[in-house]
Amino acid sequence: MKQRIILGAVAILFILVACLVVRGFLKSRSGYEVLVKSMDSWQQADAPLGYPLNFASLSENPSEDAQIPNFDSRLIQLSAFERARVPVTTRMHSAMGSEFGALTYNAQPYWADNPKRGGHHTGDDFNGIGGMNTDLGDPVYAVANGLSVYRGEPSKGWGNTLMLAHRDVEGAIFMSMYAHLDQIYTPYGSMVSLGETIGTVGTANLNYPAHLHLEMHRSSGVHIGAGYTKVLGDRVDPSHAITQQSTGAPHQLYNSPLAIMMQENLEYTQQNLSIQNQSTQDN
Structure with a gap:
């Protein structure tokens, strides 16, 4: 009987220690949670574009009036x-x-x-x-x-x-x-x-x-x-x-290959439009 009481006390003590460890870990991680700005638009969902939310000020002064910064297209x-x-x-x-x-x-x-x-x-x-x-x-x-x-x-x-x-x-x-x-x-x-x-x-x-x-x-x-x-x-x-x-x-410079390709694509498109317009007029 005495041995069961001792084992029970040890088990309870172990559970309490484990709870304290888990609680401490979760508390230490609370400041690193990723805040969701809003799901109202693509600019605001989960802050995917790298805008630096001010986590510190929001966590130190939690209130319903806390304002999350707007999306900043400059970053x-x-x-x-x-x-x-x-x-x-x-x-x-x-x-x-x-x-x-x-x-x-x-x-x-x-x-x-x-x-x-x-x-x-x-x-x-x-x-x-x-x-x-x-x-x-x-x-x-x-x-x-x-x-x-x-x-x-x-x-x-x-x-x-x-x-x-x-x-x-x-x-x-x-x-x-x-x-x-x-x-x-x-x-x-x-x-x-x-x-x-x-x-x-x-x-x-x-x-x-x-x-x-x-x-x-x-x-x-x-x-x-x-x-x-x-x-x-x-x-x-x-x-x-x-x-x-x-x-x-400067006199040795040549057009960029990309510029040549873009110009050729433009000319090809213009030729196709001319053919289509001529075909429409003939009909």
């Missing part, structure tokens, strides 16, 4: 389908002046220190050689074959902004970002070829004299941060990257 990861569509580029050239970069100067180079603005410049500011607004409305060219993965106005200070995704010969994805545009000609999700006109130089809602802010990111996602930072992150020097991939003198 997204490419889908598997988008990754598969990103074209390979073997050559790059300037985004302004002419297809080959003439008649421009770099008014504020990448990583130039600007304490008044909060840190280092995140890209290159390209101007026409006349300065000020003399380049307003000038064409902006794609620096390489790419896929349009962002088109919009992330803030009044950025103005119209376009981001293209590219793939190098080793398969790594990188981004080029064109900000302060006056007009954007490239639809979201479309393929563009090296040297194609993708927009025009603007002033970002009259915040600056007309110029192109060009950034480059070694990343597989869209990230539009501030124009000045103290943290390098995934940014790289645009001018250096372009120079490394620029080969041959």
Whole structure:
């Protein structure tokens, strides 16, 4: 009888210890639960696009009035389908002046220190050689074959902004970002070829004299941060990257194979439309 009481007490003690361990584990994991934003739209379901929810503030101040941040289109990861569509580029050239970069100067180079603005410049500011607004409305060219993965106005200070995704010969994805545009000609999700006109130089809602802010990111996602930072992150020097991939003198350059293919597809489509229209008229 005494032995049964001892065994029973040991069993109860073991169960209590196990309960305490499980409770402690679950409590330690409570701050890491993935919060569901909403199921109202594709932009909000399970935060799939990488928007950083502020878990800490929500867990420290739980209430019915706690607001979950809205979807932020400036920070997204490419889908598997988008990754598969990103074209390979073997050559790059300037985004302004002419297809080959003439008649421009770099008014504020990448990583130039600007304490008044909060840190280092995140890209290159390209101007026409006349300065000020003399380049307003000038064409902006794609620096390489790419896929349009962002088109919009992330803030009044950025103005119209376009981001293209590219793939190098080793398969790594990188981004080029064109900000302060006056007009954007490239639809979201479309393929563009090296040297194609993708927009025009603007002033970002009259915040600056007309110029192109060009950034480059070694990343597989869209990230539009501030124009000045103290943290390098995934940014790289645009001018250096372009120079490394620029080969041959301007008179030796040839059209991008992607541009040739796109032009041939367009001509083929136009010919088919002409044949169909002629056939309709004959009937």
